[in-house]
Amino acid sequence: MSRLVDTHAHLHDTAFDGDRAAVLARARAAGVAAFLTIGTDVPTSEAAVALAQVEADVYAAVGIHPHDAATADDAALARIAELARAPKVVAIGELGLDYYRDLSPRDVQRTALVAQLRLARTVGKPVLLHCREAHADLLELCATEDVATGGGILHCFSGDLAVAHRGLDLGLLISIAGPVTYPSARRLAEVVRALPLDRLVVETDCPYLPPQPWRGQRNEPAYLPATAARVAELLGRPAATVADATTANAARLLGLPLAPESAGAPR
Ligand SMILES: [Zn+2]
Numbered sequence: 001m002s003r004l005v006d007t008h009a010h011l012h013d014t015a016f017d018g019d020r021a022a023v024l025a026r027a028r029a030a031g032v033a034a035f036l037t038i039g040t041d042v043p044t045s046e047a048a049v050a051l052a053q054v055e056a057d058v059y060a061a062v063g064i065h066p067h068d069a070a071t072a073d074d075a076a077l078a079r080i081a082e083l084a085r086a087p088k089v090v091a092i093g094e095l096g097l098d099y100y101r102d103l104s105p106r107d108v109q110r111t112a113l114v115a116q117l118r119l120a121r122t123v124g125k126p127v128l129l130h131c132r133e134a135h136a137d138l139l140e141l142c143a144t145e146d147v148a149t150g151g152g153i154l155h156c157f158s159g160d161l162a163v164a165h166r167g168l169d170l171g172l173l174i175s176i177a178g179p180v181t182y183p184s185a186r187r188l189a190e191v192v193r194a195l196p197l198d199r200l201v202v203e204t205d206c207p208y209l210p211p212q213p214w215r216g217q218r219n220e221p222a223y224l225p226a227t228a229a230r231v232a233e234l235l236g237r238p239a240a241t242v243a244d245a246t247t248a249n250a251a252r253l254l255g256l257p258l259a260p261e262s263a264g265a266p267r
């Protein structure tokens, strides 16, 4: 069985409070070798760090989501900076811009994004970027703040091919989530077909955005193979090749200490 890394999950979310151990067990049985659980504000970043402290294969990211950008005052950013140095915190995120839902004023979103891009550079960690209908501004700020130094991931990618190429030019990886399995996702399918395998990772964004067979239900990392299989189909590559590549890409960027696979076939 191929190993996958879920590069974007919210496993500390209260949606999993009733059965988190079973959710993790199902995912491990489905081949998920590591999980990145990602904060969206100070309390959820604290919860992410706490979960990573008790689950060996769970790593954490800390940050303030654009929806919550209005909470990113000096005290909150100082706490995120402190959490960023905790054990098993491998990235800053999620941070970004969301002009689709506009839950925080856009200038406030941009200020919070820049502050966290600078924090990531200070602590030498990659960023996990959330972006909806704001790609021009996001990529411009990423370029200005030299995101290429620490690298990062455009999570749940929803842009077009031109945006993908700009992201790749900035040194970012592109993460594909459950929507790639939706029959309506024609533009995303076109983007995936054009992506280089060495710049691609996969994610669930659970508990949100389940792949097609589970739409309307809570998403969980055990469903990640369905997304990876669709990516492999679009690329015309074997599922194992895509699993190996995306896992290696994630491990490299995030510094995950994944053990080499045991006694596989030589190649
Ligand atoms: Zn997001």
Ligand SMILES: [Zn+2]
Pocket (backbone or CB within 6 Å): 008, 009, 010, 038, 094, 205
């Ligand atoms: Zn998310």
